[in-house]
Amino acid sequence: MHTPEIEHSFCGLDDKVFMDVIATGDTGQRIALATQLAAFLAREDAPLNEREQVIPAVLKLTADAEADVRSALAMGLAAVPSLNADVLFAIVADDDEIALPFLAETPALSAWHMLAVLRVGDDARRATVALRPDVPAEAVDYIIESLPLAVNALMLENEYLVLTPGQYRDLYARFGEEREILDCLLASPGLPLDIRVAHARLVASRTRQLVAERGWLPANDATEIVTEAEENAVLDILTAATDEERGNVVTFLVENELLTASIIVRAACLGAMDVVAAIMACLADVPLKRAEDAMFVKPGSAFRNLHSKAGLPESCYWTLQAACDVAREEQQDGIPLSQDDFGRRLIEVLMTRYEALPMAERPHQLDFVGRFAAGRPRLIAQRLKADLLKAA
Helix, strand or coil: CCCCCCCCCCCCCHHHHHHHHHCCHHHHHHHHHHHHHHHHHHHHCCCCCHHHHHHHHHHHCCCCCHHCCCCCHHHHHHCCCCCHHHHHHHHCCHHHHHHHHHHHHCCCCCCHHHHHHHHHCHHHHHHHHHHCCCCCCHHHHHHHHHHHHHHHHHHHHCCCCCCHHHHHHHHHHHCCHHHHHHHHHHHHHCCHHHHHHHHHHHHHHHHHHHHHHHHCCCHHHCCCHHHHHHHHHHHHHHCCHHHHHHHHHHHHHHCCCCCCCCHHHHHCCCCHHHHHHHHHHHHHHCCCCHHHHHHHHHHHHHHHHHHHHHHCCHHHHHHHHHHHHHHHHHHCCCCCCCCHHHHHHHHHHHHHHHCCHHHHHHHHHHHHHHHCCCCCHHHHHHHHHHHHHCCC
8 A cells, every 4th residue: 555645736635545544554654644744734835724634634643553653743743833732732642752852842832732731741741841942921820830849940940931020939939948949049140139138038037046046156146147147148139239120129128127227337338339329319218319429429418418318327327428438539539449448448537537526436436347347447447446445
């Protein structure tokens, strides 16, 4: 028996001859028929009515007893951009060796088809969908909301996938306790910074609790060490952020009552003045440019008004003012200062300027530098504070 050749010029295909090959032909003939039918469906100029006529024969071949026949059909149809849903799902339901390569490659899989596979397929098929370069947002949402950790972990390995901030938050809310997912999230450059901040605070809180429960350190020492680590982690996130990202994170901190005065003063003592400006602008509810002008362009009463409007404690005013003066002079000189150099200049300004700053108040300001500055300036400030207190 010869397999029939499908001629596009032949109008009104008689599928009886196909059914005869399927019913009585040997394996080689059925493979040849499967290959020809797949090639016919792949032709862009094949009339719709003739494409529909061959579907019953194609469906028969998807259930052929020989895996080689089904494999030939699946390989032939893998590049066809549009397929009958019954044919598509029949191949997807086949043995893994046939179904998974087809599922990974076929362009005929719509968002609806992918959701159907995710809902009723096994984990191998779900994972294959999760790794497709065209996995749609609704499929990603379903994976995050409903599928197990293993599928979500594989999805995060998809180099083509771009998650939305909301999807990142949903993933963190569901799997934030799972190391496998958490490591992937924290390694992702697209992870929203508010999640990074929230996670840093969570880790700090748990560390503080663990240290207290185990009695490793005196309570006050433990709190100070963990708080410093937490605030430094938050500052690292804010420092690395873009202006827009930084503004969003600062707003998140303020709205969730997570922003403390110590974070602001710590940033100032480390020379992270872009972070200080973003925080003060948010607290004072003024544009960032206006806050920067008050801090770095128009010294004096403008910064005093900004500080007051931001609602910051009076106790930290002089340290913040001195940091603004150091930053302004740094800009004028055009020579970036390291954290150590910034801290040294900050100490110098606090000790040699500001007639309005009482001598009795200077040790208190040095205490901020001694707690929050970088290594060497911190030691210098601590010694100066001790000397001033002795002299008093």
